[in-house]
Amino acid sequence: MNRTPVSPWIGRVFILLVAVLAVTGMLQMPLAKRYYVTMVPGLGWTGDYYLTHVLHYVAAIGLMALSGYLVGRWFAGWRNRFRLSRSGIVRLAIVTALILTGAARMYKNLPDAAFGPLETMLLDLGHLGLAGALGIAALAARFSGSRAYASLRGSTRNRR
Numbered sequence: 001m002n003r004t005p006v007s008p009w010i011g012r013v014f015i016l017l018v019a020v021l022a023v024t025g026m027l028q029m030p031l032a033k034r035y036y037v038t039m040v041p042g043l044g045w046t047g048d049y050y051l052t053h054v055l056h057y058v059a060a061i062g063l064m065a066l067s068g069y070l071v072g073r074w075f076a077g078w079r080n081r082f083r084l085s086r087s088g089i090v091r092l093a094i095v096t097a098l099i100l101t102g103a104a105r106m107y108k109n110l111p112d113a114a115f116g117p118l119e120t121m122l123l124d125l126g127h128l129g130l131a132g133a134l135g136i137a138a139l140a141a142r143f144s145g146s147r148a149y150a151s152l153r154g155s156t157r158n159r160r
């Protein structure tokens, strides 16, 4: 019987989406040209802000769709059989905050959105800080051996 609710495929899709978001998010900052990444054969596209912006949005749609599916399944029955690990709760809180700050950044990009310079700066730093926090939380989970977000109720594995 499965000890975690999600199939390995869902896990892989989640990792792929977060990796695309992390890379395309970093590329929204003028990093690629400054550090000559664009000079590497085949990586010229990393300096195209419009392309990386669109890729970030496409991966964001994928992440929100996957999150919606998982939340639906959780409330439709998984929560009776599985429990979230502590590190899973921390990472879920960070991903939720990333989606909320990302959605607020999307709204800020609309022509009529009224965002002052302070709100804009706090939002930008918040989204960036959360992206870093997710990376640290993922590494901590990996090295402490408690990688699963959720495990079978009653099982002593993956409580952390």
Ligand code: HEM
Pocket (backbone or CB within 6 Å): 018, 021, 022, 024, 025, 026, 028, 029, 053, 056, 060, 061, 063, 064, 095, 098, 099, 101, 102, 103, 105, 106, 109, 123, 124, 125, 127, 128, 131, 134
């Ligand atoms: C794991 C999830 C995510 C990661 C790791 C991530 C990472 C990043 C990073 C590093 C940046 C650039 C730093 C900054 O300027 O703040 C960024 C920018 C941005 N992100 Fe995300 N992000 C994620 C999810 C999302 C989601 C779900 C949305 C939308 C709902 C979103 C929307 C945006 C927007 C609008 C920008 C600014 C880009 C622009 O205005 O061109 N992000 N993201």
